[in-house]
Amino acid sequence: xxxxxxxxxxxxxxxxxxxxxxxxxxxxxxxxxxxxxxxxxxxxxxxxxxxxxxxxxxxxxxxxxx
Numbered sequence: 001x002x003x004x005x006x007x008x009x010x011x012x013x014x015x016x017x018x019x020x021x022x023x024x025x026x027x028x029x030x031x032x033x034x035x036x037x038x039x040x041x042x043x044x045x046x047x048x049x050x051x052x053x054x055x056x057x058x059x060x061x062x063x064x065x066x
Contacts, residue, residue: 019046026050 021029029048038044 026048033039033046033048036044036046039046
């Protein structure tokens, strides 16, 4: 059974990474990702997952959202 809240579990990424995008319209983000040279050559694939944070580590420096 799949966990309804996968953000509660640690994720181990093998051969991949995470890009955090803050304060950018989805359409603009999609344009940027599509124009990446690795994506254009089919060497990279991006999957966008939108989420809202519920907790923040002390000292983590992220822009505050309005």
